[in-house]
Amino acid sequence: MTSESLDAFVNNLETYGKIYGPVKTGESCSFQEISQSKEMALNYSRTMIPPKKFFLKLKERMFIFDERECEYEETLEDGKIVVFGIHPCDIYALKLMDKIYLDKNPDKYYQMRRENATLIGYSCHPDEYCFCQSQGTNYAVDGFDLFLHELKDKFLVRIGSEKGNKIASENSKFFMDVESSDIQEFREAEGKREKEFTLKLAINGLTDMLALSYESDVWKEYADKCFGCGSCNLVCPTCRCYDVVDNVNMDLKSGERQRMLNSCMLKKHGLVYGGKNFRPTRVERLRNRFNCKGSLREDMMNCVGCGRCTVYCPSKIDYVEVLRRVRGEL
């Protein structure tokens, strides 16, 4: 697809749902609804809140209930959406979220929104906080419908799903066949990109290293710096804990159930019945968070190397630095 076709192609995506893309909001970026491609900042490094927000809402009403009738009514919105411009790390993160929320016992809220969404990936260049290369998440093989690789004056477009194939064929006027010169250009661009990564983290055996460092002084040192504010979890594309609250109405019989994203850095996260808390101190919570991120979900690590937790930590706790300290590299 030529670069000039982007505007028209994005306009046409309206057919598949409301279009969301990365938009500059102050100093950071956010996935917002757009009507034209020029509203997007496609050279963005990362949004503060990852695209998980489309599927596991930051906060939402799940249903309304009435105790008198023992009834409840779900209040899901169900619109089709197109999320344009997702980076490979965030695509991997959604693949991980899918494992949690779709396999075995699907969360129907997540499932419905996921089915209603079209994901269009977009190539990126790393900044000093990106370490997706180390996590093996810098190139999305699947998990998207279409993926656009920006070349000099065109895009190399990969199709990642049936849905993507359908979009491509319905918009065939925008697409040209790939020529060998395109492949050469793509190969060179990818090779160049591989060399742009400056931040590295050795992940081999990390899970074991973390387990062996349970008593390490490193945790105490960083816990003293930590505010326990939960920002790291809330901006993390793979953190998926939520909290559920019932709000009753004035009649004391009807009400609503809400859920919102939660954070394991908050003191109530480990609070259980009887007032017991299995992670009462910040050291325990911090260590738990790093152990969770460094652990595997089936064969995927719970971190995709997007750098958000480091960028948005108010006390500048550097995720990679902490893990290097734990490994004894620093």
Added chain:
Amino acid sequence: MAKPKIGIYGLTGCGGDQLMILNLENELLDLLRNVEIVAFQEASSVQQDEEVDIAFVEGSVSTELDLERLKDVRKRSRMLIAIGDCAIGGCVQAMRNQEMTMKEKMEEVYGKGEEYFKVLEPYGLSKYVNVDLELQGCPIETTEIRQVFLSLLHGDTPEIKDYPVCVECKLNEYQCLLVDKGMPCLGPIIAAGCNARCPGLGIDCVGCRGPIMNETNAAEELHTLLEKGYDERYIENRLRFFGANFEGILKLSKMLREKTGGARGK
């Protein structure tokens, strides 16, 4: 079942927390269907000093009269709920606690030799009596006090937001004023519940809801803001404005006083 009896009382403070209850306006009559209010200092001159199921008390204990009234209310209430920062940590009245004696403060404000009140160094209720629930805010939020009423009437434990403002900023996708703009935001150590109203308007958090109980990393807030180029005394004042009596901030003040050989204050 008889309606629970409620008493709403005020000690030293501006009356803003009681006002927030009155701000329930449209729902007050519905609420009265479920509770019997026997005392509401700001709303009614009728004041029955009888036993109550729930006492809501605002204001700090700043005079001996406050203390006497608090002890009396505690004695005749089954549950005592502190509403607002004054009743929890003393709020702005406590800003200069430990920095000046009460005598010095009284002399500065009223002149030498005058003694209008029998004053005490301002503290929240829990310094003197057992408090069952604390609802932070200066003032408290109408939505929150409403939820406390409804939860208790429904037989639930009210949900107290003991996490920082940062959480609400993220849930609302507000830009981080501290990280992105370098503003002296106190969000990381201040209790949420305001739905990050100020940061949402681009105004850095001054901490009006008070620090989070036993979770305040005041030393790191100082360190973070010093790194951003703010003056130490400015940061300390900002922290003490609403939180001077909170453990983490007390400790920090003490440490700073010792560092400068006590040549601070005033």
